[in-house]
Amino acid sequence: MKDPHNDPKLLSAAPPPEEIEENLRRIEKKDWWVWANSIFVTLLLTGAVTSFALPSLAQGATTFFRIRFTEAVFGLVSLVVLFNIYTIYQQVLIKRLRRQLAEKQHHAMLLRDLAMVDALTGLYNRRFAEQRLTAEVARSARKGHPLTVVLMDLDEFKYINDTYGHPAGDVVLQEFAAALNRVIRSGDLAVRMGGDEFLLILPECNLTQLQLVFSRLGPIETEWNGRKIPIKYSAGWKQYDAGDQPEAMIAGADQALYVNKRAAKNQPLPAALPV
Secondary structure (H helix, E strand, C coil), rough: CCCCCCCHHHCCCCHHHHHHHHHHHHHHHHHHHHHHHHHHHHHHHHHHHHHHHHHHHHHHHCCHHHHHHHHHHHHHHHHHHHHHHHHHHHHHHHHHHHHHHHHHHHHHHHHHEEEEEEECCCCCEEHHHHHHHHHHHHHHHHHHEEEEEEEECCCCCHHHHHCCCHHEEEEEEHHHHHHHHHCCCCCCCCEEEEEEEEEEEEEEECCHHHHHHHHCCEEHHHHCEEEEEEEEEEEEECCCCCCCCCCCCCCHHHHHHHHHHHHHHCCCCCCCCCC
């Protein structure tokens, strides 16, 4: 079964935002055109009625002229009514187009979320993380701000799946993801990279602040069928150095994770590791 987050056919079904915005601009122009023409035609017909009425009133029109005048007024009123019907019809079409575009926009946003969000944990996925990390690295390069990435994986996750079953493993992943979301700031990003591997992107974060993140995370556990399951993890991190590329930062964090995992396999909090 295909993953809907990475299905190119599903992603291609969403209209690009530029197309939606262009269609909205066209509808807005058409709307203004209809209203402007309505005002223009109304003023034009009002002037025509006035031009017919004034000579008749000034000269004391005969019955013959009164009949012609009445017919003229009736014709102009008919034109006004027909034009108003046309205007209403155009407004109905415009509202229908707006509704269709709003539905397309909602559909596009839904597909974007499917492409960027991990369905199990609700965290952003690797695809979005790569885009965000590229932007944050570029910002740190321009402004010299600190940036830290943290790569994490769960210890004994295979044992949890084998012992309690994969549904229990899913609950563990969800609980760990929720814990990450609780301890990071609004400008930070928690990501599920895949399997039991997670990534934190922490702008404006140095190593001292990183230890505060770990201390807030603390011991984590969840419950499955009345049994408590401790959730242990290992972590490695990399601070931005001038010239670093996003791939190099993730690779550095991965290497630090490997070293930390070997050095403190059963510790919930990793020992400090200079990078």
